[in-house]
Amino acid sequence: MKIRNLLDKDEFAISFEVFPPKTQINYESVETATRNIAALKPEFMSVTYGAGGGTSEYTVSIAKDLQQRYEIPMMAHLTCITSTQEKIANQLSLLRENGIENILALRGDIPEGMEEEAKNRSFEHASDLIAEIKKHGDFCIGGACYPEVHPDSDSQKQDIENLKKKVDAGCEFLVTQMFFDNNILYNFLYKIREAGISVPVMPGIMPITNAKQMKRTIKLSGTQLPQRFIRILETFGDSPQAMRQAGIAYATEQIIDLYANGVKKVHVYSMNQPMVAEAIMNNLSDILG
Ligand SMILES: Cc1cc2nc3c(=O)[nH]c(=O)nc-3n(C[C@H](O)[C@H](O)[C@H](O)COP(=O)(O)OP(=O)(O)OC[C@H]3O[C@@H](n4cnc5c(N)ncnc54)[C@H](O)[C@@H]3O)c2cc1C
Numbered sequence: 001m002k003i004r005n006l007l008d009k010d011e012f013a014i015s016f017e018v019f020p021p022k023t024q025i026n027y028e029s030v031e032t033a034t035r036n037i038a039a040l041k042p043e044f045m046s047v048t049y050g051a052g053g054g055t056s057e058y059t060v061s062i063a064k065d066l067q068q069r070y071e072i073p074m075m076a077h078l079t080c081i082t083s084t085q086e087k088i089a090n091q092l093s094l095l096r097e098n099g100i101e102n103i104l105a106l107r108g109d110i111p112e113g114m115e116e117e118a119k120n121r122s123f124e125h126a127s128d129l130i131a132e133i134k135k136h137g138d139f140c141i142g143g144a145c146y147p148e149v150h151p152d153s154d155s156q157k158q159d160i161e162n163l164k165k166k167v168d169a170g171c172e173f174l175v176t177q178m179f180f181d182n183n184i185l186y187n188f189l190y191k192i193r194e195a196g197i198s199v200p201v202m203p204g205i206m207p208i209t210n211a212k213q214m215k216r217t218i219k220l221s222g223t224q225l226p227q228r229f230i231r232i233l234e235t236f237g238d239s240p241q242a243m244r245q246a247g248i249a250y251a252t253e254q255i256i257d258l259y260a261n262g263v264k265k266v267h268v269y270s271m272n273q274p275m276v277a278e279a280i281m282n283n284l285s286d287i288l289g
Contacts, residue, residue: 001073002140003102004172006043007200012259012288013043015202016270016277020047020058027058034062036274038070040281046075046104046175046267052082052111056091064098075142076100079108080129082117088129092136104142104175105129125162130169143171145201147179147188151222160195173199175267178206178218180250181226182257203258206269207251207276209244211237248276252283259287 006013016037021030038045047063049056063074076095080088095103107126110118123129126143133139143166146159153159163174174197179185185203192201208214211233218225225233232250236242255266270277281288 001044001101003044003073003075003142004140006073007173007202007265010264012264013266014255014281014284014288015044015046015265015267016040016042017046017048017204017267018062018270018272020050020055020062022050022055030272031062031065033272033274034066035069037270037272037277038066038072040274040277041070042072042277042281043265044073044075044102046077046102049077049079049106049108051079051108052114052117053079053087053091057094060091060094060098060100063100067099073102074100075102075104077104077106078129078133079106080123080126081108081110081121082114083122084120085122085132088122088132089136092133092139095139096137101138102140102142103133104144105133105171106144125166127162127166127169127171130166130171134170141171142173142175143167144177145174145188145192146177147184148177148222148224156191160192160197163192164195164197167197167199171199174201176201176204177221178204178223178269180223180229180254182254182261184224185258185263186261200265202265202267203263204267204269205251205254205258206271207280208233208247209271209273209276210240211243244276248279248283252280255280255284256287 018034021027047059049059059076063076067074105126130141149156149159232246236246
């Protein structure tokens with residue numbers, strides 16, 4: 001099932017993102033976690049792609065397992081910053097052979113120690129990768145977008161102009177970087193619609209359940225933390241269980257506000273934590289219907 005067809009439906013729905021194992025050693029524990037998340041029956045799920053592509057086969061095998069076992073449409077992430085055209089062609093063949101029809105096409109960031117591979121890359125931007133994927137058959141292609149501007153961009157205007165190139169290249173929907181203030185998203189949506197970008201946008205919601213672990217990620221992404229959220233981190237950050245409960249409540253509130261403002265498809269960064277995914281689904285059970 002193509003995600004474009006799911007997004008056409010005017011129904012409230014949650015999808016989850018999971019990540020593949022880094023090594024064979026933790027394959028089984030990741031597989032179990034992702035299966036437990038899939039058992040919650042989200043509308044679809046996505047599996048990230050390890051920076052540098054070292055675990056690209058795991059992205060495909062986890063996606064295939066969940067799609068076959070739970071009949072949930074799957075989306076595989078794919079980055080190009082350290083890839084040649086040939087490597088991308090091989091990954092696309094692997095995806096097709098395994099029945100994965102949806103791809104989140106990304107540039108990625110150069111991982112430490114892979115500067116040489118990056119020099120030989122065939123694609124500069126996600127828009128180039130999208131144009132390449134279009135040549136390889138009927139994949140449904142999504143891309144990333146940044147309500148708080150991608151760190152490489154000098155301005156939001158420039159970032160949105162580049163986003164338009166991505167959509168013009170064939171990107172059919174967008175998933176946002178995490179954000180903790182919904183007004184930032186509403187503002188961003190207004191601006192991209194003004195710029196002529198009309199594809200569906202799925203907000204990416206990150207439930208913060210571990211303050212320490214998240215601080216670095218948030219810093220790297222340039223995401224702003226509203227005062228209300230900083231207070232929560234300060235109050236509950238040292239108590240893992242309280243932080244988890246508060247983080248789930250905050251994410252739930254964000255999702256409810258989005259729905260109340262007409263945003264019906266939300267992608268949740270479930271971070272391979274079935275308990276978190278389940279708590280969010282339970283909090284929304286009557287709303288999801
Ligand atoms: C929803 C989501 C999922 C992600 N999943 C993964 C993952 O699985 N694995 C992983 O390694 N990383 C992942 N990332 C991180 C992502 O790889 C990084 O944010 C990366 O820095 C940018 O990728 P991009 O596809 O947005 O790049 P691009 O769209 O190429 O944008 C990067 C920069 O280049 C500019 N730009 C874009 N197109 C053009 C153009 N045609 N001409 C000139 N400038 C241009 C943009 O304005 C921006 O400043 C994800 C991010 C998001 C938001």
